[in-house]
Amino acid sequence: xxxxxxxxxxxxxxVFEYDTPRIVHIKNKKVGLINRVIQLGIxxxxxxxxxxxxxxxxxxxxxxxxxxTKLKGxxxxxxxxxxxxxxxxxxxxxxxxxxxxxxxxxxxxMIITPDQRTTTCAEGYKHSMFTGNCANFSSEVQTCEIQxxxxxxxxDNPPSPAVLENAKEFTVLxxxxxxxxxxxxxxxxxxxxxxxxxxxxxxxxxxxxxxxYCPIIKLDxxxxxxxxxxxxxxxxxxxxxxxxxxxxxxxxxxSHCLPKYSFTRLDKADSKVSPGYNxxxxxxxxENGTDYRTLIKAYGIRFDVVVSGRAGKFNIIPLTMxxxxxxxxxxxxxxxxxxxxLYLLKKRYFYQEKKYMMVDDDDDLKLFAKPKQPGKLSGxxxxxxxxxxxxxxxxxxxxx
Numbered sequence: 516x517x518x519x520x521x522x523x524x525x526x527x528x529x530v531f532e533y534d535t536p537r538i539v540h541i542k543n544k545k546v547g548l549i550n551r552v553i554q555l556g557i558x559x560x561x562x563x564x565x566x567x568x569x570x571x572x573x574x575x576x577x578x579x580x581x582x583x584t585k586l587k588g589x590x591x592x593x594x595x596x597x598x599x600x601x602x603x604x605x606x607x608x609x610x611x612x613x614x615x616x617x618x619x620x621x622x623x624x625m626i627i628t629p630d631q632r633t634t635t636c637a638e639g640y641k642h643s644m645f646t647g648n649c650a651n652f653s654s655e656v657q658t659c660e661i662q663x664x665x666x667x668x669x670x671d672n673p674p675s676p677a678v679l680e681n682a683k684e685f686t687v688l689x690x691x692x693x694x695x696x697x698x699x700x701x702x703x704x705x706x707x708x709x710x711x712x713x714x715x716x717x718x719x720x721x722x723x724x725x726x727x728y729c730p731i732i733k734l735d736x737x738x739x740x741x742x743x744x745x746x747x748x749x750x751x752x753x754x755x756x757x758x759x760x761x762x763x764x765x766x767x768x769x770s771h772c773l774p775k776y777s778f779t780r781l782d783k784a785d786s787k788v789s790p791g792y793n794x795x796x797x798x799x800x801x802e803n804g805t806d807y808r809t810l811i812k813a814y815g816i817r818f819d820v821v822v823s824g825r826a827g828k829f830n831i832i833p834l835t836m837x838x839x840x841x842x843x844x845x846x847x848x849x850x851x852x853x854x855x856x857l858y859l860l861k862k863r864y865f866y867q868e869k870k871y872m873m874v875d876d877d878d879d880l881k882l883f884a885k886p887k888q889p890g891k892l893s894g895x896x897x898x899x900x901x902x903x904x905x906x907x908x909x910x911x912x913x914x915x
Contacts, residue, residue, distance in 0.1 A: 576697030588685030751791030761824030
């Protein structure tokens with residue numbers, strides 16, 4: 516019994532085989548329709564998504580940005596039962612610190628502990644070092660005595676409503692300078708064609724086609740744009756994000772490169788543990804040779820400015836790369852139609868026979884030998900014919 520080819524022979528056969536595409540023209544309306552629909556879908560994707568939406572003909576550069584802020588406003592407390600807090604407050608007292616990177620803080624509520632000095636007093640809640648003695652915290656309660664800044668801060672809730680709720684009328688000037696180093700392009704959000712009179716009087720209004728680019732914004736407007744209530748936010752404090760987005764098409768004039776402002780609350784509004792935003796700071800002074808301080812627990816709103824964006828400009832390299840990728844993607848139509856024709860249609864076995872053809876090296880004589888034609892034999896073909904005739908005579912192949 517003849518043995519089949521060994522494993523090594525099969526490996527050699529596979530290694531030294533070559534596949535080449537064969538063009539088969541199939542006249543089938545169903546397959547033709549599928550092919551055209553897929554091709555149109557791919558072309559639509561290339562034109563609509565790659566080139567129109569994603570601007571595949573452009574090179575893109577990242578943004579480099581700097582931000583500074585300037586606040587203006589004066590606030591007066593909206594209540595009279597606040598003792599030393601009942602005074603006029605301006606930017607110098609409410610903006611702490613006066614300048615900070617990419618943002619600012621505005622104080623809207625506070626707890627003040629005045630005239631603290633270093634001495635001993637009754638402990639309230641972990642304020643300093645224990646002395647080992649007891650002291651009268653109140654007429655009914657004794658606590659451990661401490662050495663520290665006395666009297667200690669009272670652990671009260673912040674005043675409600677907020678002491679400086681009127682700070683919502685304050686305005687901030689956002690000064691943002693951006694550049695796209697790849698294109699050597701620089702611009703500010705304070706546009707060069709602004710009239711000085713307009714810049715003094717304008718206020719940001721997101722629904723106005725002109726004022727939506729005004730860089731002067733009321734604090735109350737920013738909080739409302741973030742879908743928050745300033746009165747509630749001012750009591751415990753919070754964090755508001757200011758997003759400035761630059762999406763610039765540098766194939767057009769630089770006047771079309773404009774900022775877009777949006778606002779959102781960054782901290783969790785309904786947090787039950789340590790809600791809002793607050794911190795403590797002190798103002799020190801000396802009186803009669805003794806150091807004193809006023810301790811302020813400040814509640815307020817921190818505004819963080821985040822700048823993002825990109826710029827695009829025509830470049831032949833991404834254009835050619837995306838065109839080449841699109842042309843290669845058209846090959847998907849052929850692959851999908853082959854799957855339909857060879858594996859899904861009823862006549863798939865017929866199409867498989869037409870699609871695939873096996874060619875063996877041993878068949879080369881059959882492929883290249885010239886067919887015998889009557890009256891045109893020459894060379895070895897004539898000799899072959901004569902030899903066959905002689906053999907037939909010698910064997911008596913012809914009739915008597």
